[in-house]
Amino acid sequence: MVRDMMGTTTTTSSGGCGGGGDMNMNMNEKPAWLERLMAETFFGACGVHQDRRKNEKNVFCLHCCLSICPHCLSSHRSHPLLQVRRYVYHDVIRLDDLEKLIDCSNIQPYTINSAKVIFLNQRPQSRTCKGPANSCFTCDRILQEPFHFCSLSCKVDYMVYAGQSLGSILHRFDESDFAISQFEGLRVDGSEVTDEDTQIAPSSSYSNTEATSNSVISCEPNNNVKKGKANRFLPGIVLSLGSRRKGAPHRAPLS
Numbered sequence: 366m367v368r369d370m371m372g373t374t375t376t377t378s379s380g381g382c383g384g385g386g387d388m389n390m391n392m393n394e395k396p397a398w399l400e401r402l403m404a405e406t407f408f409g410a411c412g413v414h415q416d417r418r419k420n421e422k423n424v425f426c427l428h429c430c431l432s433i434c435p436h437c438l439s440s441h442r443s444h445p446l447l448q449v450r451r452y453v454y455h456d457v458i459r460l461d462d463l464e465k466l467i468d469c470s471n472i473q474p475y476t477i478n479s480a481k482v483i484f485l486n487q488r489p490q491s492r493t494c495k496g497p498a499n500s501c502f503t504c505d506r507i508l509q510e511p512f513h514f515c516s517l518s519c520k521v522d523y524m525v526y527a528g529q530s531l532g533s534i535l536h537r538f539d540e541s542d543f544a545i546s547q548f549e550g551l552r553v554d555g556s557e558v559t560d561e562d563t564q565i566a567p568s569s570s571y572s573n574t575e576a577t578s579n580s581v582i583s584c585e586p587n588n589n590v591k592k593g594k595a596n597r598f599l600p601g602i603v604l605s606l607g608s609r610r611k612g613a614p615h616r617a618p619l620s
Contacts, residue, residue, distance in 0.1 A: 382397035382398055382401065382428070382429065382430035393524075393525060393528060393529070393530055393531060394531070395521065395525065395531065396531070396535070397430055398427050398430050399467070399521065399531075399535075401430040401431065402425055402430075402447075402485070403485060403486060403517065403518045403521070405425065405431070405432045406422075406432065407421075407422055407423055407425075407432050407449045407451065407456050408421045408422060408423055408449075408451050408456075409421070409422055410422075411433065411434035411436065411437065413434075413436075413437060414434055414436040414437070417434075417436050419434075419435065419436075420434045420435075420436060421434060422434045423435075423448065423449050423450070423451070424437075424438065424446050424447070424448055424449065424548070425446070425447045425448075425449055426441045426444050426445075426446055426447075427444065427445040427446065427447055427466075427543065428441070428444035428445060429441065429444060432449070435548065438545055438548060441545070442545050445538075445540045445542075445543035445544075446543050446544075446545060446547070446548065447462060447463075447466075447543060448462070448547070448548065449485070450482065452477050452482070455484055455485075455486070455488050456484070456485040456486065457475070457477070457482040457483060457484050457485060458482060458483055458485060458517075459480055459481070459482055459483075460474050460480075460481040460482060460483050461480075461481070462543075463483050463517065464536075465536060465538045465542055465543075466535070466536055466538055467517070467534055467535055467536060468533075468534035468535075468536070469483055469517070469520075471511075471512055471513040471514055471520065472512065472513075472514045472515070472516065472517060472519075472520055473508050473509060473512035473514065473515055483516065483517055484515060484516040484517070485516060485517055485518065486516050486517070486518045487501070487503065487504040487506065487515060487516045487518060487519050488506070488515070488516070490504075490506055499511075499512070501513065501514055501515040501516075501519050502514060502519070502523050503515075503518075503519035503520075503522055503523045504519055520534075
């Protein structure tokens with residue numbers, strides 16, 4: 366089955382927010398699946414399977430427009446399903462999966478564990494930028510050239526605010542690309558990467574990666590950053606501890 370992400374399908378749907386949509390809907394209005402995806406809370410405990418282990422809700426059903434846990438998959442066997450991942454306490458989706466649904470151009474991707482991902486929503490920030498810089502059109506987060514948005518929601522919200530048609534970025538997709546078979550061996554332990562600087566980086570080779578929150582970012586690349594314990598001391602002070610050697614005590618000769 367081929368599904369139109371504005372809310373219609375090429376065959377008759379039995380219900381759900383993804384099918385049977387209004388053909389005359391406003392093209393500037395967010396389709397139900399997209400609005401719910403950006404507003405949904407993921408990685409909380411599933412209310413239906415509270416007594417089961419690994420019950421984090423990390424799958425989004427594109428037909429029912431709700432988050433489910435891996436134990437719910439059998440009830441959505443025939444529905445298109447999208448896996449949501451979490452890094453540094455924020456929800457991300459693989460770029461390869463998301464761009465089958467919506468045009469992700471101008472959204473800055475990040476590389477995590479050798480895979481490109483897109484942040485679902487904008488992230489809180491308490492930082493300032495020194496000097497001119499390329500920033501997100503919606504939330505002013507510092508970005509690399511030539512990107513304009515830091516997350517999917519920032520791009521969608523900007524287009525809605527500017528009166529641009531969302532129909533121009535939504536794709537038709539084959540539901541077989543989001544079949545339940547993709548979740549074989551799904552890791553559902555809810556593990557997270559907590560070190561943003563070392564585990565997550567923009568996909569390009571630009572040297573100015575993001576810092577952790579509550580910091581000040583310089584918008585100019587810095588190639589002279591030195592790492593290690595030596596930076597904990599003041600410049601010009603060298604502590605040498607390696608030359609000290611314990612040996613036998615020297616005694617005065619007996620007279």
